[in-house]
Amino acid sequence: MDRASFYDQVYQVVRLIPKGRVTSFGAIASYLGTKGSSRMVGYAMNGAGVVIPAVPAHRVVNRNGLLTGKFHFETLTKMEELLALEGVKVVDDKVVDFKKLYWNPAEELDLER
DNA sequence: GCGTTGACGAGGA
DNA sequence: GTCCTCGCCAACG
Numbered sequence: 591m592d593r594a595s596f597y598d599q600v601y602q603v604v605r606l607i608p609k610g611r612v613t614s615f616g617a618i619a620s621y622l623g624t625k626g627s628s629r630m631v632g633y634a635m636n637g638a639g640v641v642i643p644a645v646p647a648h649r650v651v652n653r654n655g656l657l658t659g660k661f662h663f664e665t666l667t668k669m670e671e672l673l674a675l676e677g678v679k680v681v682d683d684k685v686v687d688f689k690k691l692y693w694n695p696a697e698e699l700d701l702e703r
Numbered sequence: 704g705c706g707t708t709g710a711c712g713a714g715g716a
Numbered sequence: 717g718t719c720c721t722c723g724c725c726a727a728c729g
Contacts, residue, residue, distance in 0.1 A: 596726055615711055619724095625712090626724035632710035633727070652711060659710035 596624070600634040601641055603695055607649040610677045611693035612685050614653045621695040635659060648672040655688025 615631040638645035648669045652658045660669040670680035679686035
């Protein structure tokens with residue numbers, strides 16, 4: 591796994607996010623061991639739409655549950671659309687019941703990887 | 704090799 | 717509760 595760049599590691603984890611669930615950048619960063627590099631997680635998502643298979647970046651939001659990355663999608667409504675299709679309600683660019691839909695890789699994936 | 708960037712997070716006022 | 721500042725670290729030019 592050491593061959594995988596930080597980007598790849600982020601993609602891997604994001605792809606593991608269950609449908610209808612969301613997580614935060616910090617959670618992913620923490621899981622990868624680079625807790626302080628929470629920004630890198632988001633920065634890595636810049637290639638989420640070009641890598642194969644595609645990365646469900648719409649399931650990744652900031653700690654507020656706010657769709658911070660919606661501006662990086664094809665359209666501004668694309669992100670909340672995808673979430674809505676998965677049963678995730680989005681109001682005012684933020685995930686409803688984010689706390690309940692929150693998916694913690696460290697808890698769900700445990701000692702995976 | 705250096706400086707800048709950045710879809711964030713935590714702490715303080 | 718909100719607003720501001722600092723830090724964090726990998727990728728990019």
